[in-house]
Amino acid sequence: MSDFTKKTIAKKSEDIAAWYNDIVLRAELADYSAVKGSMIIRPYGYAIWEYTQKTLDPWFKEDGVENAYFPLLIPYELIEKEKEHLEGFSPELAVVTHAGGKKLTSNYVVRPTSETIMYRTFAEWIHSYRDLPMKINQWCNVVRWEKRTYPFLRTSEFLWQEGHTVHTTELEAIGMALKALEWYKRFYEEYFAISVYAGIKSKRETFAGAKTTYAIEMVIPDGKALQAATSHNLSDNFANVFDISFLDEQGKKQHPFQTSWGLSTRSIGGLVLVHGDDNGLVMPPKVAPVQAVIVVIGAKEEAAQTKLQTYAMEIHKQLIAHGIRTKIDTDFSHSLGYRINEWEMRGVPVRIEIGSKEIDKDSITCVRRDNFEKSQTSSETISEHVSEILTTMQADLLTKSEKNKRELTVEATSYDEFKKIMNSKRSFIRVPWCENAVCEEKVKKETKATSRVLELDRIKKTESTTCVFCGKKASRKWLFAQAY
RNA sequence: CGGGGCAUGGCCUAAUUGGCUAAGGCGCAGCGUUUGGGACGCUGAGAUUCCGAGUUCGAGUCUCGGUGCCCCGACCA
Numbered sequence: 433m434s435d436f437t438k439k440t441i442a443k444k445s446e447d448i449a450a451w452y453n454d455i456v457l458r459a460e461l462a463d464y465s466a467v468k469g470s471m472i473i474r475p476y477g478y479a480i481w482e483y484t485q486k487t488l489d490p491w492f493k494e495d496g497v498e499n500a501y502f503p504l505l506i507p508y509e510l511i512e513k514e515k516e517h518l519e520g521f522s523p524e525l526a527v528v529t530h531a532g533g534k535k536l537t538s539n540y541v542v543r544p545t546s547e548t549i550m551y552r553t554f555a556e557w558i559h560s561y562r563d564l565p566m567k568i569n570q571w572c573n574v575v576r577w578e579k580r581t582y583p584f585l586r587t588s589e590f591l592w593q594e595g596h597t598v599h600t601t602e603l604e605a606i607g608m609a610l611k612a613l614e615w616y617k618r619f620y621e622e623y624f625a626i627s628v629y630a631g632i633k634s635k636r637e638t639f640a641g642a643k644t645t646y647a648i649e650m651v652i653p654d655g656k657a658l659q660a661a662t663s664h665n666l667s668d669n670f671a672n673v674f675d676i677s678f679l680d681e682q683g684k685k686q687h688p689f690q691t692s693w694g695l696s697t698r699s700i701g702g703l704v705l706v707h708g709d710d711n712g713l714v715m716p717p718k719v720a721p722v723q724a725v726i727v728v729i730g731a732k733e734e735a736a737q738t739k740l741q742t743y744a745m746e747i748h749k750q751l752i753a754h755g756i757r758t759k760i761d762t763d764f765s766h767s768l769g770y771r772i773n774e775w776e777m778r779g780v781p782v783r784i785e786i787g788s789k790e791i792d793k794d795s796i797t798c799v800r801r802d803n804f805e806k807s808q809t810s811s812e813t814i815s816e817h818v819s820e821i822l823t824t825m826q827a828d829l830l831t832k833s834e835k836n837k838r839e840l841t842v843e844a845t846s847y848d849e850f851k852k853i854m855n856s857k858r859s860f861i862r863v864p865w866c867e868n869a870v871c872e873e874k875v876k877k878e879t880k881a882t883s884r885v886l887e888l889d890r891i892k893k894t895e896s897t898t899c900v901f902c903g904k905k906a907s908r909k910w911l912f913a914q915a916y
Numbered sequence: 917c918g919g920g921g922c923a924u925g926g927c928c929u930a931a932u933u934g935g936c937u938a939a940g941g942c943g944c945a946g947c948g949u950u951u952g953g954g955a956c957g958c959u960g961a962g963a964u965u966c967c968g969a970g971u972u973c974g975a976g977u978c979u980c981g982g983u984g985c986c987c988c989g990a991c992c993a
Contacts, residue, residue, distance in 0.1 A: 468984085523991065545993090578992055579917075586992065639993095647993095659993060696993050730951050769953035787952060797952095915992085 441777075443710045448654045452705060456583045459713050459778050461700065469581035469588035473697065476778065477584075479721035480700050481591060485571060487623055487719075488593065488695070491615050497567040497595060504573075505540040506549045513548060514673045520640020521545070524576040526588075542575040547641065547666075547692060550596050551674040561600055561680050564688060565608070569595040584701030585658070585916055592696035598676065598688045602667060605689035606644075609663045612693035613646045616661035624699065625716040625829035626650060626706050627837045628660060629860075629911060631885030636869050642692075643667035649884045649911070650702045651837045655858030657884045657913035658702050663693035706833060707802075713779030714802050716829050717822035723757040724818050725780045727771055729787030730764045736788055744786045747796070747814055754815035756822070776801060782821050784814070800825055802832075841911070847900050850912075854879040860913045864906040866899035875901055881912045 441458060442450035456462050461477030473481065489499070505528060512518050521544045528540040543549065550568065558566060571593045578586050595612060599605040613630055620626045633645040642664035650658040671677070671687040680686050707714040717723055728744045731737045744760055751758040759780075761771055775783055785797040795808045798817065802825055809817035841860040844850040853861055865871065865883065876882050886908055893907040900906075 464985095520992095574993090576992070579990080580992090590993075592993075662993065694993070698993055732951085764951065767951055767953085767955050769951090770955085771951095771953090773954050785952075789952075 441710075441712070444653075444708055445710055448652075448705070451708070451710075452701075453583070455704065455708060455712055455777070456701075461704070461713075462583050464583075467588070469578060471583050471587050473591070476721055477700060480703065480715075480719055481697055483623070483719040483721075484619070484695070484699065485593075488615065488619060489571075492567075492569050492593075492595065495567070495611065496565070497569045497597070499570060500568050501570050501572065502543075502546050502549050502553070504543055506543050506546075508539045508541055510548045510552060511541050514641045514670060517547065517641035517670075521576070524578060526575045526577050543572075544574055544576045545692075545694075546570065546572075546574075546594055547596070547670060548674075551670050551676060551690075554596075554598060555674050555676045558598060558676055558678050558688065561678050564678060565597055565599045565604065567595070567597040567608075569593055582701075582916075584704070585698055587697075590697050592694045594692060594694045597691045598671075599690070600678070600680070600686070600688060602665070602689040605667070605691050606665050609644070609646055609665045609691045609693065612663040612691070613648065613661075616648045616663070616693075616695055619695070620648060620650070620660060620699075621830060623716065623718045624703050624706075625718075625826055625833060626702065627830060627834040629837075629885055629887055631887040631911070632891060633662075633885060634867065634869070634872060634883040634910070636872050637883065639664045639692075641666065641669055643669065647885055649913075650706065651840050651860055651913075652702070652705045652916065653836060653840075654705075655840050655860070655913070656916050657860065658698070658705070658916045659884075660699055660702055661693070661695040664691060666690040666692060706836075707829060708779070709802075711773075712777030714829070715779035715781055717781045717826045720779065720781050721757065722759050722778070722780045723822055724751060724759075724782040724784055725775050726751075726758065726760045726784045726786055727768070727775065728760065728762045729768055729785060731788050740786065740788065740791065743791050743811070747784070747786065747811060750811075750815050751818060754819065756815065756818055781825055782818055784818070802829060843909075844900060850875075850881075850900060851879055854881050854914070858914060860884065860911050862909045862911050863900045864895065864897045864908065865910045865912075866902055866904045866906045867908070867910075868899075868902070868904070871899060871901040875912065880914045882915055884911045884913050884915070886910050 441454045444451040459476065460474045462474055463472040465472045525544060526542040528542065529536055573589055573591050575589045577588055581587050597608050599608060617628055617630045620628045629649040631647065633647050638645040639662060644665040646663045647659055648661040650660040652658055668687040668689050670690055677685050677687055704713060707716065726744050726748055728740060731740050741762060748758055748760045763771060779801060781801050783799045790796050794810050796811060796814055798807050798809060798821060800821055841862060842853060843862045844853060850861055850863060853859060872883055890908055895907055897906050898904065
């Protein structure tokens with residue numbers, strides 16, 4: 433690591449929280465804003481969100497999900513309708529009390545999520561079994577007035593997509609909720625190169641108003657958990673409250689079953705935390721705003737300089753034609769070391785160095801961001817060579833993430849052991865649990881850990897054992913960890 | 917919302933413990949020299965010392981009130 437980096441950016445290996453704050457600002461992913469707890473997503477950070485949208489949106493549409501837009505403001509009476517839902521969100525609502533220069537007779541809530549505003553309208557749209565399933569998604573912002581905020585990971589306002597579907601049977605709704613969960617898992621693994629846990633949430637962690645919540649949990653290198661996406665089986669809870677009904681094939685009136693599912697800009701925070709290193713960000717090639725950068729190393733004589741730039745532009749053109757998002761850096765006002773460090777900090781997957789040496793031998797130097805591996809190739813084969821590096825790096829990052837997840841997941845057979853782990857080298861701990869909320873409360877108070885998920889393949893009760901916390905009967909092993 | 921800390925050009929810090937025109941580094945702009953792992957010289961722009969009141973001959977420094985930010989808890993995608 434360079435002296436400069438040492439001085440200005442905290443080391444991830446020493447203080448991940450300080451490192452995270454520094455890198456988000458320095459790499460120009462985000463900036464603080466005039467509004468408490470809110471942040472500005474800068475172009476480099478927003479580009480990652482755009483790739484997220486470009487990837488997920490077609491998957492949704494293929495499944496018949498249509499995009500729509502519902503209003504930002506929700507009448508207070510509406511959000512009050514589902515009691516549990518209101519209770520879950522009321523501490524963090526932003527409320528509009530004045531408009532048009534006057535105090536409003538009834539207030540509006542800035543949406544913390546859109547179930548209520550959408551479902552009153554769904555009630556008008558749905559009359560027959562022929563209208564179902566109905567699948568609506570919106571890409572939007574929501575506001576939740578969190579007490580403690582953190583760039584990307586927890587901000588007062590954040591961007592997300594929220595999918596909302598309506599089905600004739602609960603079985604179909606569950607299928608939908610699981611399909612959304614599968615999309616998220618696939619997205620994280622194939623695009624963000626992050627190995628995640630997918631499972632079911634405990635009662636305590638279930639979404640306000642849902643019957644069942646499924647979630648994606650990410651293992652952060654410091655052993656903490658980041659809830660990376662959720663998908664809910666709302667059953668007929670909201671349908672009853674908002675009086676959504678349809679006539680079935682027999683002409684009988686029935687309440688439908690619903691789901692909602694979302695993934696937010698929090699995902700970008702996870703991406704930073706999982707892959708970054710002491711030198712800065714490491715972008716998985718598939719979502720990297722810039723996949724390759726050509727760093728042109730200046731020459732002394734003008735003729736050589738001109739030749740160099742022409743050569744570099746030619747390479748640039750080739751890479752672009754090959755579909756590789758490439759930038760060319762000819763900023764000779766900064767030293768080479770400075771430029772290299774800046775690109776490394778931004779996590780650009782491949783750095784291509786072009787100087788007089790490269791031209792003379794027609795041998796171009798490529799450097800991979802994640803392992804700093806150097807390789808040589810000719811101007812003829814550059815595109816294929818870079819493509820290959822990008823593919824390999826994408827795969828290697830996922831493998832590394834899998835390894836990290838495995839190493840940070842342990843099993844405990846007693847509460848003492850559990851506590852010892854949480855107090856020393858924090859991690860995910862898989863333990864048999866009786867699934868009683870009292871246990872979970874106690875564990876949280878004593879160790880800060882909460883249940884994260886019951887992994888999908890462990891839902892079928894298989895074991896006959898005892899709860900590590902209370903000693904009562906337990907049949908399934910849950911993952912516990914300290915949440916972000 | 918409880919407990920602790922901080923507030924000085926865009927950023928980091930200094931200012932003899934209440935004393936003269938608020939200093940330096942980074943960054944920024946201009947010119948020139950440099951360029952194979954965070955270069956250098958010269959010149960320049962940039963400040964109501966968070967806000968308000970008070971004490972004093974005199975306040976960045978002391979007192980009171982307010983505001984904002986950071987860290988630690990409870991809440992959370």
